[in-house]
Amino acid sequence: MRTFRLVIACPDGVGIVAKVSNFLATYNGWITEASHHSDNQNGWFFMRHEIRADSLPFDLDGFRQAFAPIAKEFSMVWRISDSAEMRRVVLMASRESHCLADLLHRWRSGEMDCEIPCVISNHEDLRSMVEWHGIPYHHVPVDPQNKQPAFDEVSRLVDDYSADTVVLARYMQILPPDLCQRYRHQVINIHHSFLPSFVGAKPYHQASLRGVKLIGATCHYVTEELDAGPIIEQDVVRVTHRDSIETMVRLGKDVEKMVLSRGLRFHLEDRVIVHDNKTVVFA
Amino acid sequence: MRTFRLVIACPDGVGIVAKVSNFLATYNGWITEASHHSDNQNGWFFMRHEIRADSLPFDLDGFRQAFAPIAKEFSMVWRISDSAEMRRVVLMASRESHCLADLLHRWRSGEMDCEIPCVISNHEDLRSMVEWHGIPYHHVPVDPQNKQPAFDEVSRLVDDYSADTVVLARYMQILPPDLCQRYRHQVINIHHSFLPSFVGAKPYHQASLRGVKLIGATCHYVTEELDAGPIIEQDVVRVTHRDSIETMVRLGKDVEKMVLSRGLRFHLEDRVIVHDNKTVVFA
Amino acid sequence: MRTFRLVIACPDGVGIVAKVSNFLATYNGWITEASHHSDNQNGWFFMRHEIRADSLPFDLDGFRQAFAPIAKEFSMVWRISDSAEMRRVVLMASRESHCLADLLHRWRSGEMDCEIPCVISNHEDLRSMVEWHGIPYHHVPVDPQNKQPAFDEVSRLVDDYSADTVVLARYMQILPPDLCQRYRHQVINIHHSFLPSFVGAKPYHQASLRGVKLIGATCHYVTEELDAGPIIEQDVVRVTHRDSIETMVRLGKDVEKMVLSRGLRFHLEDRVIVHDNKTVVFA
Amino acid sequence: MRTFRLVIACPDGVGIVAKVSNFLATYNGWITEASHHSDNQNGWFFMRHEIRADSLPFDLDGFRQAFAPIAKEFSMVWRISDSAEMRRVVLMASRESHCLADLLHRWRSGEMDCEIPCVISNHEDLRSMVEWHGIPYHHVPVDPQNKQPAFDEVSRLVDDYSADTVVLARYMQILPPDLCQRYRHQVINIHHSFLPSFVGAKPYHQASLRGVKLIGATCHYVTEELDAGPIIEQDVVRVTHRDSIETMVRLGKDVEKMVLSRGLRFHLEDRVIVHDNKTVVFA
Structure with missing residues (x-):
């Protein structure tokens, strides 16, 4: 099954998960795997989602454009990859x-x-x-x-x-x-x-x-x-x-x-x- | 640190994570730990959140009332517990x-x-x-x-x-x-x-x-x-x-x-x- | 390093180790590895020796002949093998x-x-x-x-x-x-x-x-x-x-x-x- | 079951096991556990025997006296202990x-x-x-x-x-x-x-x-x-x-x-x- 992998690191805060989940839900993204980690020592938040590619209306570039405002809002270091691009x-x-x-x-x-x-x-x-x-x-x-x-x-x-x-x-x-x-x-x-x-x-x-x-x-x-x-x-x-x-x-x-x-x-x-x-x- | 633990099992589907995350974000809930699991064999979804109790405006009963509509919408089997109630x-x-x-x-x-x-x-x-x-x-x-x-x-x-x-x-x-x-x-x-x-x-x-x-x-x-x-x-x-x-x-x-x-x-x-x-x- | 491997199982008793060790020492056998086990539940004794082949005056057949009386005395189930014979x-x-x-x-x-x-x-x-x-x-x-x-x-x-x-x-x-x-x-x-x-x-x-x-x-x-x-x-x-x-x-x-x-x-x-x-x- | 524990370290050589096993067999010692190790890097040999105390005609001092000549012959660093002396x-x-x-x-x-x-x-x-x-x-x-x-x-x-x-x-x-x-x-x-x-x-x-x-x-x-x-x-x-x-x-x-x-x-x-x-x- 082809998936997109969204990997995020950013300073921790309230609402990150909601914002990202909402974004995915808005576009009907089918999450097959989700992992979070809050590092209390350095105050950073890490997140990885695997989403069925066929559930989203984007290709990678489309995803990048649509997601960019959220990434900017939370000062994310992030990447998205396509499991089909080996x-x-x-x-x-x-x-x-x-x-x-x-x-x-x-x-x-x-x-x-x-x-x-x-x-x-x-x-x-x-x-x-x-x-x-x-x-x-x-x-x-x-x-x-x-x-x-x-x-x-x-x-x-x-x-x-x-x-x-x-x-x-x-x-x-x-x-x-x-x-x-x-x-x-x-x-x-x-x-x-x-x-x-x-x-x-x-x-x-x-x-x-x-x-x-x-x-x-x-x-x-x-x-x-x-x-x-x-x-x-x-x-x-x-x-x-x-x-x-x-x-x-x-x-x-x-x-x-x-x-x-x-x-x-x-x-x-x-x-x-x-x-x-x-x-x-x-x- | 006192936390609420929200534990959910329900039939899998799109939008569950977004709905729950949104709910928590709306009330400014500070998630300290989040875990998801989609079981592809039986089509069920499992989820656990740990949320700082002092970040939420509820006690357990308040949480239960506020969350009940979402739980109903997704046919959740769920529970919420308070780490302070041993x-x-x-x-x-x-x-x-x-x-x-x-x-x-x-x-x-x-x-x-x-x-x-x-x-x-x-x-x-x-x-x-x-x-x-x-x-x-x-x-x-x-x-x-x-x-x-x-x-x-x-x-x-x-x-x-x-x-x-x-x-x-x-x-x-x-x-x-x-x-x-x-x-x-x-x-x-x-x-x-x-x-x-x-x-x-x-x-x-x-x-x-x-x-x-x-x-x-x-x-x-x-x-x-x-x-x-x-x-x-x-x-x-x-x-x-x-x-x-x-x-x-x-x-x-x-x-x-x-x-x-x-x-x-x-x-x-x-x-x-x-x-x-x-x-x-x-x- | 070429070795002979002597593997023995027999009913347990006093003097087995001494007899075998003596036999090997008599022929100047250089033991590179030795393992014993007494099984208290069934009363059997197990033993394995690895001996440098060049330290012994025998080939396998010679060893078998020389060792046969000891094997018989203690009713041994035993075998000897040569690491060089793969x-x-x-x-x-x-x-x-x-x-x-x-x-x-x-x-x-x-x-x-x-x-x-x-x-x-x-x-x-x-x-x-x-x-x-x-x-x-x-x-x-x-x-x-x-x-x-x-x-x-x-x-x-x-x-x-x-x-x-x-x-x-x-x-x-x-x-x-x-x-x-x-x-x-x-x-x-x-x-x-x-x-x-x-x-x-x-x-x-x-x-x-x-x-x-x-x-x-x-x-x-x-x-x-x-x-x-x-x-x-x-x-x-x-x-x-x-x-x-x-x-x-x-x-x-x-x-x-x-x-x-x-x-x-x-x-x-x-x-x-x-x-x-x-x-x-x-x- | 009360045992004597004989622990030996000495420069490696042929005949050590035979000498020790013979010694024990001569006195009818019932070996319950035996372990050997030849260290090829430093040329030392290590050995431990556990022997039923009631099978031997000695106490610890008697053992020490009887065994001393062998220990000397092979320049052993050795000790014998009694499981009953905690x-x-x-x-x-x-x-x-x-x-x-x-x-x-x-x-x-x-x-x-x-x-x-x-x-x-x-x-x-x-x-x-x-x-x-x-x-x-x-x-x-x-x-x-x-x-x-x-x-x-x-x-x-x-x-x-x-x-x-x-x-x-x-x-x-x-x-x-x-x-x-x-x-x-x-x-x-x-x-x-x-x-x-x-x-x-x-x-x-x-x-x-x-x-x-x-x-x-x-x-x-x-x-x-x-x-x-x-x-x-x-x-x-x-x-x-x-x-x-x-x-x-x-x-x-x-x-x-x-x-x-x-x-x-x-x-x-x-x-x-x-x-x-x-x-x-x-x-």
């Missing part, structure tokens, strides 16, 4: 296949509602798997002494493919600040620890050294500060003294791919609102 | 103390918003613990040959104490059908299995015999059919071949008390709507 | 790809230590995915009016490929009793419910109808009685009133593939001992 | 009651096998609850300008009561280094975060600020470095954007008390071996 997601990977294979399978079996115009990797390893899915594979090697040309090429590809989302599916390279800024809240990373524990390299080694009893993974938007962006989703799995680093890596892979796919789904369905480096996730 | 919860227990001790501690430390006018038990064991909390303890023994007099006494006590909720905190006796009907959706039980597995007696023995790898507990409203009422909350814990029935009982206790306290909290905060022997829980 | 696992599937894709990816990335000589399916849908992995795909349609020829063909294929394990990766057909008996404790199924709840067809529909708050999956050995064989592994995931049957199916897929892959790993590493329709799993 | 556990608390109430209830209902000779607190709040359990309550206020006298008094009480374990059940004071050293691996703390995240004060505030999707608790031995001692047990609970700091505190309480009680149980049953600031927990 997001275009560029996947980036390195050598590890588990996250990429998981996303590709979900996409192929219709479980992940998006287009994947291409996959970019700094290695050749995963080409055959990607091409079997009928998706172009771009090998963009990263020269450790001079990384900028590679990131320029990545940036060019993302633009050429008109992508609106980039997923770092264990890409293992740190994006330069200009890319982070340019694609703000559009680049999703999976970090293989339960952040803020074990920022940076080799988190399973760090976890083993500290002797933690659970390891985890974190899906977050990428910002300039390493592993410090807004967290979308996290999960953990139990480990014991018996689990070597190798076993942790294996157990961690399952958490990583689950957490990444859940986080990406929230993003694709416009369920995530970023505010103050934190997320509201209307799951 | 529910009166009678706890019933047998010999096992873990659920009762847990609820009493939560109540005493202000974590569980209700009054506990009395505790009823078919044994004397837990009297001292209950009386230390300053709560009357009624010992109502159940004669296995003739249980009715005991249940008549229970019924009389529940009425005398003007209780609106009864919690079977491991009471271990099956309530007679007339009591189940009389206090429909007011009696909450904790069953020590992950229902519908292991209905009836000795679920941990059944679980051990079947060799399951997780055991659980279920908090549900009591109905005439044993362990078949609407489920409010469930959880599980991992077990292995090493866990004897005794260990399962110990591990299970922690799940039971957690699940019961979560389920009861949902009930006390008017977060549960029963429909078709299932629950909508606006957690 | 199990041969036939995968069977129907139309759903999630479990099959998951197992194939784990196998391809070296995470699942086995050979997969072929995949058998009653449909053509998954051929291309399987063949991309370089694995033969056999389409064996099942005639609903006369299923025996199909199962005869399955049986012939399993034998021809010298398989020692069959995995029903959402095969959706009930194996006939003779096959269950013939491959006793060799056929692993994934059932899409938390058994013993929701045996048989359409468990997610059953779960939705009952209104449970967790759904699950069960990996078990197949026996003549439907969904009643020894349970190897189980897990659950939380659902709410918002989750339609379709959403349950999607959430359940992730649990199914995780549970199946964990269960199969235990089996492949000789960590499972079946006794009295239950399992000891030395995870 | 540990003496001093509980320390501040104002929050949840952990203390939980431990007292478990102790009172026979679920936690230890003696609790006294409770020490820097406040009077919990006196009545403790004294109802028949346990002496010592109020030792801590002067923020001069804490040493209070800790001297704590130290004196621990010694006077011949305690062998101290549990900081949300004591909220940092023990001075000399106490940490003196009672090394005897003082158990519950920290209200998933360490190493959110060390120090107000971890739930830190968690809310960072926007994590899970909060947790950590049970660990206290060392001189704050919140950096060997971790015994951890767990987490899911939170969302809806959960205020107050809600996190409430949800966290349940995790804290569960994690602390599990960690303490492991300690009391001699299941924990500390090595290199990490723990082996033979759960």
Whole structure:
């Protein structure tokens, strides 16, 4: 069923819900899902509606025009999207296949509602798997002494493919600040620890050294500060003294791919609102 | 903060949210929490609002009068409650103390918003613990040959104490059908299995015999059919071949008390709507 | 590191561990992992050792001869296996790809230590995915009016490929009793419910109808009685009133593939001992 | 059933298990539980046996004498304990009651096998609850300008009561280094975060600020470095954007008390071996 997704953040106050609901009711909008959140700490209000597209007399532009006065009245930061216009997601990977294979399978079996115009990797390893899915594979090697040309090429590809989302599916390279800024809240990373524990390299080694009893993974938007962006989703799995680093890596892979796919789904369905480096996730 | 809780179930349709939101906005109601659910399978709509009481010009009766036309228009099954009017919860227990001790501690430390006018038990064991909390303890023994007099006494006590909720905190006796009907959706039980597995007696023995790898507990409203009422909350814990029935009982206790306290909290905060022997829980 | 896996079940008694440990020490066996379990309910003892193959002066046959007197003395049911002799696992599937894709990816990335000589399916849908992995795909349609020829063909294929394990990766057909008996404790199924709840067809529909708050999956050995064989592994995931049957199916897929892959790993590493329709799993 | 618990750590090598098993078998020791662990990273071996006391011809001293040559041969760090000689556990608390109430209830209902000779607190709040359990309550206020006298008094009480374990059940004071050293691996703390995240004060505030999707608790031995001692047990609970700091505190309480009680149980049953600031927990 095709829906419009109306996502709103604004300073809290009386009458917002009524105004928005009224607007929708006036045009006979059939709401299939509605979520609200009042954040008492910062005084902001967040709202998401999913409305049957065929119940409304608008297309997206028509909706935008009609809704603009309300948005202005309440100083809303808002967006409306159409479930029929699929997001275009560029996947980036390195050598590890588990996250990429998981996303590709979900996409192929219709479980992940998006287009994947291409996959970019700094290695050749995963080409055959990607091409079997009928998706172009771009090998963009990263020269450790001079990384900028590679990131320029990545940036060019993302633009050429008109992508609106980039997923770092264990890409293992740190994006330069200009890319982070340019694609703000559009680049999703999976970090293989339960952040803020074990920022940076080799988190399973760090976890083993500290002797933690659970390891985890974190899906977050990428910002300039390493592993410090807004967290979308996290999960953990139990480990014991018996689990070597190798076993942790294996157990961690399952958490990583689950957490990444859940986080990406929230993003694709416009369920995530970023505010103050934190997320509201209307799951 | 004192709130009114407006809980609604009605056949789904366009304009319900707008009508209700408008009503609230007209009277300047400050919504602190709002939850909706459209059930596509049965065509019903469920809704819960929490509204700051001091933002409204009504008391409960005033609200009821003002809202009645809307409720009628949409054939709503609805209720409004005041967070300042605490529910009166009678706890019933047998010999096992873990659920009762847990609820009493939560109540005493202000974590569980209700009054506990009395505790009823078919044994004397837990009297001292209950009386230390300053709560009357009624010992109502159940004669296995003739249980009715005991249940008549229970019924009389529940009425005398003007209780609106009864919690079977491991009471271990099956309530007679007339009591189940009389206090429909007011009696909450904790069953020590992950229902519908292991209905009836000795679920941990059944679980051990079947060799399951997780055991659980279920908090549900009591109905005439044993362990078949609407489920409010469930959880599980991992077990292995090493866990004897005794260990399962110990591990299970922690799940039971957690699940019961979560389920009861949902009930006390008017977060549960029963429909078709299932629950909508606006957690 | 190549290891021998010594797996023992016998009536409990004093001196078993000493005898076995002594035997291993006499031959300078380097134990890398050891697990014991005394079942107080039935008086049986279970034991698993993993021993570095290069530390022992035997091959498997030599070990068997040398160990036979001890096995006899304690009436042991026992087996010894060589980690270098990989199990041969036939995968069977129907139309759903999630479990099959998951197992194939784990196998391809070296995470699942086995050979997969072929995949058998009653449909053509998954051929291309399987063949991309370089694995033969056999389409064996099942005639609903006369299923025996199909199962005869399955049986012939399993034998021809010298398989020692069959995995029903959402095969959706009930194996006939003779096959269950013939491959006793060799056929692993994934059932899409938390058994013993929701045996048989359409468990997610059953779960939705009952209104449970967790759904699950069960990996078990197949026996003549439907969904009643020894349970190897189980897990659950939380659902709410918002989750339609379709959403349950999607959430359940992730649990199914995780549970199946964990269960199969235990089996492949000789960590499972079946006794009295239950399992000891030395995870 | 009374058991002896033999706990061993030593450099790994061939023949250790055989020697120990032989020793036990020679004296007809009935092993009820046995656990081994070879740590490949540091080359150490860890082992725990539980043996029926009535099956052995020794008391603890007799055992120690007989076993000493083996311990010497393998350079073992080892201990033997008698399940009948209960540990003496001093509980320390501040104002929050949840952990203390939980431990007292478990102790009172026979679920936690230890003696609790006294409770020490820097406040009077919990006196009545403790004294109802028949346990002496010592109020030792801590002067923020001069804490040493209070800790001297704590130290004196621990010694006077011949305690062998101290549990900081949300004591909220940092023990001075000399106490940490003196009672090394005897003082158990519950920290209200998933360490190493959110060390120090107000971890739930830190968690809310960072926007994590899970909060947790950590049970660990206290060392001189704050919140950096060997971790015994951890767990987490899911939170969302809806959960205020107050809600996190409430949800966290349940995790804290569960994690602390599990960690303490492991300690009391001699299941924990500390090595290199990490723990082996033979759960």
